[in-house]
Amino acid sequence: MMAEDEKKKVVLDKSDFSNWYNDVVEVAGLCDKRYPVKGMNVWTPYGWKVMQYIDSIIRRECDSTGHGEVNFPLLIPKTEFQKEADHIKGFDSEVYWVTHGGLNELDVPLLLRPTSETAMYPIFSLWVRSHNDLPLKTYQIVNTFRYETKMTRAFIRVREIHFFEAHTCHDSFEDAERQIREDCTIMDRVARDLCIPYMLVRRPDWDKFAGAAYTIGVDTLMPSKRTLQLGSIHQYKENFSRPYDIKYEGADGEFHYCHQTTYGMSERLVGAVVGIHGDDKGIILPPKLAPIQFVIIPILAKGKIDVVRRASEELLEELKGYGFRAHLDDRDDRPGSKHYDWEIKGVPVRIEIGPRDIENKTLVLARRDLSSKRTVQRVNLKKECASILDEIEQELRKRAGDILDEGIRSVDSLDDGIALLREWDGIIRTHWCGETDCAEEMEKGLDRTFLGFPLEDYRTGELQKEPGNCMFCGRPTDTIVYLSRSY
Numbered sequence: 001m002m003a004e005d006e007k008k009k010v011v012l013d014k015s016d017f018s019n020w021y022n023d024v025v026e027v028a029g030l031c032d033k034r035y036p037v038k039g040m041n042v043w044t045p046y047g048w049k050v051m052q053y054i055d056s057i058i059r060r061e062c063d064s065t066g067h068g069e070v071n072f073p074l075l076i077p078k079t080e081f082q083k084e085a086d087h088i089k090g091f092d093s094e095v096y097w098v099t100h101g102g103l104n105e106l107d108v109p110l111l112l113r114p115t116s117e118t119a120m121y122p123i124f125s126l127w128v129r130s131h132n133d134l135p136l137k138t139y140q141i142v143n144t145f146r147y148e149t150k151m152t153r154a155f156i157r158v159r160e161i162h163f164f165e166a167h168t169c170h171d172s173f174e175d176a177e178r179q180i181r182e183d184c185t186i187m188d189r190v191a192r193d194l195c196i197p198y199m200l201v202r203r204p205d206w207d208k209f210a211g212a213a214y215t216i217g218v219d220t221l222m223p224s225k226r227t228l229q230l231g232s233i234h235q236y237k238e239n240f241s242r243p244y245d246i247k248y249e250g251a252d253g254e255f256h257y258c259h260q261t262t263y264g265m266s267e268r269l270v271g272a273v274v275g276i277h278g279d280d281k282g283i284i285l286p287p288k289l290a291p292i293q294f295v296i297i298p299i300l301a302k303g304k305i306d307v308v309r310r311a312s313e314e315l316l317e318e319l320k321g322y323g324f325r326a327h328l329d330d331r332d333d334r335p336g337s338k339h340y341d342w343e344i345k346g347v348p349v350r351i352e353i354g355p356r357d358i359e360n361k362t363l364v365l366a367r368r369d370l371s372s373k374r375t376v377q378r379v380n381l382k383k384e385c386a387s388i389l390d391e392i393e394q395e396l397r398k399r400a401g402d403i404l405d406e407g408i409r410s411v412d413s414l415d416d417g418i419a420l421l422r423e424w425d426g427i428i429r430t431h432w433c434g435e436t437d438c439a440e441e442m443e444k445g446l447d448r449t450f451l452g453f454p455l456e457d458y459r460t461g462e463l464q465k466e467p468g469n470c471m472f473c474g475r476p477t478d479t480i481v482y483l484s485r486s487y
């Protein structure tokens with residue numbers, strides 16, 4: 001963390017998104033980037049609390065859909081890691097190795113999990129015996145490690161990643177498909193609480209997860225007009241159950257390989273919240289993630305100090321009693337300076353309380369998202385506070401949703417696409433015939449990469465289809481693709 005006086009010198013200008021982002025994560029007190037390993041940051045108490053609230057939303061969703069939380073070891077033997085060929089190829093260049101235990105070289109080197117398929121599946125093969133054991137639905141929230149070679153960025157591209165991963169086993173492809181629909185529903189509810197818009201985009205084959213039959217990416221659009229993958233959902237079919245021997249005895253008395261799925265999300269969710277909602281004054285936290293939802297700032301007037309203090313403490317206790325996360329800022333500092341600090345940290349509502357408010361039995365609630373103020377009757381505190389948090393959520397969702405809607409444009413020909421991109425930046429939606437040559441030409445011409453095929457409806461998994469012509473070769477096709485620049 002920066003020293004207080006250093007923080008106050010930082011000028012936040014979101015029109016320069018990259019620098020704004022790098023500064024705001026630190027001045028808002030979310031992380032400390034001074035740890036002496038590249039791509040590994042320290043979670044500070046405030047930032048870790050935000051992450052913990054996100055984790056608890058994910059836990060709520062997984063627990064209520066019958067997933068069991070597990071916690072597997074961090075180290076994976078090289079011998080297990082090597083069992084699925086595509087998976088190794090996909091992760092080989094990114095893994096950290098442990099080769100020594102004390103002074104002894106290990107017989108079998110161990111790796112730090114980049115993801116936990118190869119840790120879990122040898123054990124799943126022991127857990128799954130009969131069709132009665134299925135579906136097996138598990139998840140864990142742990143740290144994973146990937147040796148990123150691209151430029152690192154707090155929460156968005158790091159080498160130690162706070163990671164959620166769900167792993168499931170099923171008795172059929174159809175049941176695994178049902179799981180993927182459920183994962184999409186979970187994503188929808190998580191995104192709702194984070195007030196973040198997202199797209200479900202099936203990745204092209206060349207960009208699917210190492211070992212997957214297919215991958216659905218969960219993407220959002222950052223203010224820099226680059227897409228950010230927030231999560232991914234994978235259908236494995238039998239690709240892992242065969243090498244890891246995860247079999248069950250069916251009702252027919254025969255052994256069958258399981259169909260498997262995974263669903264992953266990470267601390268990038270924090271990055272998206274910061275990037276999408278924040279402004280030149282700092283971050284703005286959606287109420288469900290805010291460690292402090294209401295901050296009380298006493299306005300201490302001469303002769304009324306004790307009265308104001310007592311009223312502030314009573315207000316704090318009352319808010320806590322209603323289940324709100326409230327904080328009383330009784331530091332010996334000017335109200336204006338306190339105001340500034342809480343603005344940077346994105347606290348949704350500020351309540352300044354002075355002698356006049358006490359006399360009038362009113363309170364002034366100031367919203368961080370709109371910089372607007374509202375006077376409410378003290379007696380209606382609970383109702384007013386609940387509704388203001390609700391309104392803030394709606395406003396954040398609407399604003400963020402508008403940015404995404406405005407960030408996607410349909411284009412028919414490559415020339416039109418190139419012309420459009422001279423004056424506008426965002427996601428290009430167009431047709432593609434399925435030929436990789438055309439894909440390459442489109443990517444080159446637009447200076448974007450294939451994000452993939454947008455889903456029409458997450459409840460069915462159907463892709464968007466529309467009659468048209470391939471952007472490059474003009475052949476008729478109904479396949480819709482998105483192209484973007486991404487993180």
Ligand SMILES: [Zn+2]
Binds near residue numbers: 433
């Ligand atoms: Zn084509």
